[in-house]
Amino acid sequence: MAAQTLFEKIWNSHVVHESPGEPALLYIDLHLIHEVTSPQAFEGLAIAGRKIRRLDRTFATLDHNIPTTDRSLPITDLDSKAQIDMMRQNCRDFGVRLFDLGEIGQGIVHVIGPELGLSQPGMTIVCGDSHTATHGAVGALAFGIGTSEVEHVLATQCLWQARPKTMEIRVDGKLGLGVTAKDIILGIIGRITTDGGTGHVIEYRGTAIEALSMDERMTVCNMTIEGGARAGMIAADHKTVDYLRGRRYLPSGAEFDRLAAQWLTYRTDEGAKFDRSIAFDAAAFAPQVTWGTNPGMVTEVTSKVPDPSSFADATSRRAAELALEYMALAPGTPITDVKIDRVFIGSCTNGRVSDLQAAAEIVKGRRVASTVHAMVVPGSQLVKNEAEKLGLDRVFREAGFEWREAGCSMCLGMNPDILQPGERCASTSNRNFEGRQGKGGRTHLVSPIMAAAAAVAGHFVDVREWAGK
C-alpha cells in the first residue's frame, strides 16, 4: 500500500462513487446545522417532498443570530426572531436534534461539535459555515458548504466534491512565551496570503503543532479558510483521544478504546507526498495584530502600519491604501500606538475555556481602561458553565468586562453586539473585513491575551513585555 497522507486516508475511505472527469461523491459522517444557512435548505426539501436521510448524523444549534444578553427576554430584532423560530419549526417538522438556548450543547456550532464528541478523527464533517475547518483539529476532514449543498447533504448524506490538492504546513520548534496558536495562524496567513491555500486542504504538522492543546489546535484549524483553503487538519494523537474520552455522544469502556485505536490510524504515513510544503520556525512567531481589512493584512505587534507604496504591484498597493483609509491608520504608525474602543473576547476561534483562562490571568486584579468597552462571550453553554465554576466570570466582571451568554456575537454582529461606525475593536475572532463587526467598524484580530492586555492598556501592547501598568 503506497504511503498516504491523512487527507488521502479520509478521502479514500469516504468515496461512495466516482467516475473519471467527475467530482467524487463523498459520504458525510456528520452534518452540523445553524439557523442562518439552513432555512432555504429545509424549504427546498419540503418543496421536493424529501426527508432528511440520516437524522442520526444531523445536529443543529442556534448561534449566529441569538442575543448574548438575558435570554428570558423576547428577541427584539424581528428578522432574527423569525429565523430562530423557523429553525425551531424546521427541526420539529423534520425531526432534527436541536441544541436550543439554555441547553448544554447549545453554542457556536464549531465549539459544540468537538465538545459533545460529535466531531471525531477520520470523519468527514460539513456545515453551512466556512469555519467548519475548525473540526479538522480532531483529525477530521471538515469544511464549509453553501445552503444548496446543505440541502443536498440533508437529502442524501453525501456531497459531490472535486478532489482538492494537499498542502503541508510544518511548524517546528518552540513557541516563545506570550506567543499563541492565534499568532501562529495569523503569521501563516500573513505569509501565504488570503488565497495561498485556495484549492488545497492543509495539514498542520511539526513539533510545535503537536505541542498544542486541543483548544489551540482548533484555533489554528479554524482560520485555515482565511488562507483560502477550505479544510485544515491536525492528525489525532493521544491528546485527541484524552480530549474526546467521556464526551456525551461517545461510548465508553472497550467500545471507546476500539474507536480510539481506529482513530490513531488516521495519520500521514512516512514518505507520503503533499502537492506543496511550507515550513515555519515556531520561535520566529511574535504576537500578531491585523492592520487592514483581511486577515492577511497582518504584522507583528512590535512593528508598524505598513506603507502602501511598499507593496509590489498596483492592485495590492491600491488595496492597502483603501484598507488604511477604512481603518483610519497612517502608514508608519507603531502598532502599540493604536488606541482601541472595544474589546471582544470570544468566537469559534478563541471562545473556549483555555482562551478565557489565559485572558483572565492577564486582567486579574486589573481594570479595563476607562476609554474601552470590553466583553467576553463564551463559545458555548458548556464553556460558560465551566468558566463560571473556575470563577472566570468574576475575574472578568471585577475587571470591568461584560460577561455574556454563548453565541457568535460580535464576530459578525448579526445580533445586537455590533461596533458603531468608526469604533476600533481588538477582537479574538477571525475576520477583519470592512463592516464585519458593524458598518464602519474597525476590527483588529489578535490573540485572547493580546485582547485582554489591550483592554487594560487602552491600546495595543506587546503582551510579552507588558508589566500591566
Added chain:
Amino acid sequence: MIKPLKNFTGLVAPLDRLNVDTDQIIPKQFLKAVVRSGLAKGLFYDWRNQPDSQFVLNQPRFEKATILVARANFGCGSSREHAVWALADFGFKAVIAPSFADIFKNNCLKNGILTIILKPEETEAVFEAIKSHQDYRIAVDLPAQTVTDEFGWSAHFDIDPFPKRCLLEGLDDIALTLMQDEKIKVHESAHPVPYKL
C-alpha cells in the same frame, strides 16, 4: 433546480478591487432572509450606500450589467450563498476574474452563475475595454468555453466537465445523487454511526 444556461451576451460592469469578500457582496443583516429571492437590495450594500457613492453599480451605464469583471480571489471569506443569490437577483449571469474562492465558486455553479476564470492580463484587457467603450458587452459561449467581444478580442476559459454539464442541462444534483442510492446504502451498512445516541 436551475434552468439550463444558454449562451448569452451581456453588458459588463467593472469591480476593480482585490480580494472582494462575501461580507462586501452581501452584509450580515441580509443573512436573516429565509428565502433565496429579493436580495438584490443587499448587493454590495455598504459600498453602494456610502454618501456620494461612485460605486460602479450606482452608475446608470452599468445598471443593466449581467456580467461582472473583478480581480483575484473574488468571493473570499464566508460561505454565505446569499452572496450568489444577491448577484443573481440583481441580474448577473457571470463573473469574470483571475481567480475565485473555492466555496463561492461552488455556490455560483449551483445557482447557474458562470465563474469565468481568465488570465490576469486577459482580465486587465476587459477592464481596459470598459474604459474605452460605452456599453461594452461580452458574448459568453459555454459549450465552446470562450468569451468574445465585438472588437475582435476573445479568450478561452477552463471549467470542469461535470459542472459544465450540470449548467448546460440544468441538472438537479440531488436527483443525480439519488441515482447512486444503492452505493450509498452499501457504504452505510459498512460504517455504523459512532455515537451513543
